[in-house]
Amino acid sequence: MALEESLREGQGTCIGIDSKEYYVHMHGDKHGVPLICFHGFGEDGRTWDQLTLPGFRIYAIDMMGHGKTSVPWSPASYDSDIILDDLQFLCTVISRRKPFVLLGYSMGGRLALQMALEYPDLPYRALILESASPGIKDRHDRLQRCIKDAGLAARIESHGAIWFANYWEKLPIFETQRHLPPSVQAAIRQRRCEVSPHGLAGMLRGAGQGMFLYAGNKLDRLKMPTLYISGELDEKYDTIRREVYAQWLNITTTSVAGAGHNVHVEKPEEFAEIVGLFLGC
Secondary structure, eight states, X not given: OOHHHHHHHOSEXXXXXXXXXXXXXXXXXXXXXXXXXXOOTTOOGGGGTTOOOTTEEEEEEOOTTSTTSOOOSOGGGGOHHHHHHHHHHHHHHHHTTSOEEEEEETHHHHHHHHHHHHOTTSOEEEEEEESOOOOOOSHHHHHHHHHHHHHHHHHHXXXXXXXXXXXXXXXXXXXXXXXXXXXXXHHHHHHHHHSOHHHHHHHHHHHSGGGSOOOTTOGGGOOSOEEEEEETTOHHHHHXXXXXXXXXXXXXXXXXXXXXXXXXXXXXXXXXXXHHHHHTO
């Protein structure tokens, strides 16, 4: 099946870039506007399975080193500039150069923001960021984050995916997920357990928060309609919403009551309603 037919008809397909392959999950209106989704660290595209919007086709990309996407051994494949270039190419192929909506959560939101700034001429219909950091402002703090991420990367490689899943789910930022239905918690844990330790380590070292310059002072460059969503119970990222994103007139922000870091999983109906209203569907 040709790539365009696969993108139109299938439930998933691979898109090759050089020697790598990115996997794309698909659902929704086959003739709808492309809504391209980037997931968070230690997740994969299945996190967006419950998101449906009338008139939109969901394309959820497995990030480098995650899900069914390639797990290269070369550190260069995880370089932040390479990752952003890969993602803009994927968006171009998926959208067939027609207007598309870009949605990113956490790590995926950070990458979506950086891509929108680095590749402003793509035909964005809108940008939606969920619990996404604009980066770290202080140079010394960025360096310290790189050191911290390198240490975590080494531990993940040494101890494996099960250790990572146990460690990650106990972080305070995910405390609100402990109140989710058992089936939802099990699905999240399964995705974390299935991810490649080498892929996680590569993304931490090459495209972690410390590897990007601060973008919070560049948000006026976003010319597309932009929405920032955070959970009311996520103190860190709801503060970022108020103190960074809400200061810019070109960005709409909203806080979701009763939600933590992962709004689209913790409050899926509210999340879909907010996104749908923003997109006019």
